[in-house]
Amino acid sequence: xxxxxxxxxxxxxxxxxxxxxxxxxxxxxxxxxxxxxxxxxxxxxxxxxxxxxxxxxxxxxxxxxxxxxxxxxxxxxxxxxxxxxxxxxxxxxxxxxxxxxxxxxx
Amino acid sequence: xxxxxxxxxxxxxxxxxxxxxxxxxxxxxxxxxxxxxxxxxxxxxxxxxxxxxxxxxxxxxxxxxxxxxxxxxxxxxxxxxxxxxxxxxxxxxxxxxxxxxxxxxxxxxxxxxxxxxxxxxxxxxxxxxxxxxxxxxxxxxxxxxxxxxxxxxxxxxxxxxxxxxxxxxxxxxx
Ligand SMILES: [Cu+2]
Numbered sequence: 001x002x003x004x005x006x007x008x009x010x011x012x013x014x015x016x017x018x019x020x021x022x023x024x025x026x027x028x029x030x031x032x033x034x035x036x037x038x039x040x041x042x043x044x045x046x047x048x049x050x051x052x053x054x055x056x057x058x059x060x061x062x063x064x065x066x067x068x069x070x071x072x073x074x075x076x077x078x079x080x081x082x083x084x085x086x087x088x089x090x091x092x093x094x095x096x097x098x099x100x101x102x103x104x105x106x
Numbered sequence: 107x108x109x110x111x112x113x114x115x116x117x118x119x120x121x122x123x124x125x126x127x128x129x130x131x132x133x134x135x136x137x138x139x140x141x142x143x144x145x146x147x148x149x150x151x152x153x154x155x156x157x158x159x160x161x162x163x164x165x166x167x168x169x170x171x172x173x174x175x176x177x178x179x180x181x182x183x184x185x186x187x188x189x190x191x192x193x194x195x196x197x198x199x200x201x202x203x204x205x206x207x208x209x210x211x212x213x214x215x216x217x218x219x220x221x222x223x224x225x226x227x228x229x230x231x232x233x234x235x236x237x238x239x240x241x242x243x244x245x246x247x248x249x250x251x252x253x254x255x256x257x258x259x260x261x262x263x264x265x266x267x268x269x270x271x272x273x274x275x276x277x278x279x280x
Contacts, residue, residue, distance in 0.1 A: 033259075034260065035263075057179065058174065094271065095270070098267060
């Protein structure tokens with residue numbers, strides 16, 4: 001009885017974990033010529049955003065809600081895994097004319 | 107003719123009007139490269155002065171960014187002129203930029219504390235406006251070589267970012 005419950009719970013947990021894994025995607029954003037490309041992203045909770053800086057200067061990816069702030073030097077990358085649903089506006093602290101948006105669905 | 111007008115604009119920190127591109131000789135690529143490089147050097151010197159004098163966190167962060175970005179752009183410009191076998195050519199605009207900003211630094215170095223911070227950042231706002239304007243109205247349209255044009259265009263976007271950043275910092279001192 002008790003063992004059965006543990007197994008069931010484990011299977012349930014695994015299947016949730018499995019379904020999260022199955023749909024988790026990595027979304028690439030290239031930084032070049034002082035812009036994020038693509039500038040607007042649709043993602044799901046669990047997805048990972050990877051920024052690659054192909055530009056000649058350092059940039060940042062800074063969440064307006066301050067929950068993350070990455071400085072990304074030329075030829076370097078930074079990444080974040082999206083933990084909750086919502087709309088994210090981010091920008092570059094060094095060049096505030098650089099703006100990006102991520103729409104995170106549950 | 108045109109070079110003199112840009113020179114005058116830099117000397118007085120007046121904005122260049124679109125009308126300045128009316129007639130006369132356009133700057134050549136060797137002069138454009140020299141102007142862009144000189145403009146970068148002047149801002150690096152301004153940044154170094156700010157890093158010696160300022161204790162304000164935001165002013166110092168801005169100055170660090172200017173030093174790093176203008177060095178990166180100038181390094182690219184140097185590598186490009188080398189590749190193109192172009193020797194940057196001194197000209198009245200470059201001289202006006204260098205002198206104009208040296209004069210500004212002489213004034214700034216007499217100031218202290220908040221007065222310095224405000225004057226430094228106000229000059230950065232004005233200077234980036236002038237440089238961005240010169241790039242947009244004259245230097246980019248005059249550039250012959252595609253790689254030089256592309257570097258100037260990326261430079262313009264970077265410096266427009268600096269202008270916005272400077273304006274945010276300047277708002278603190280209003
Ligand atoms: Cu940036």
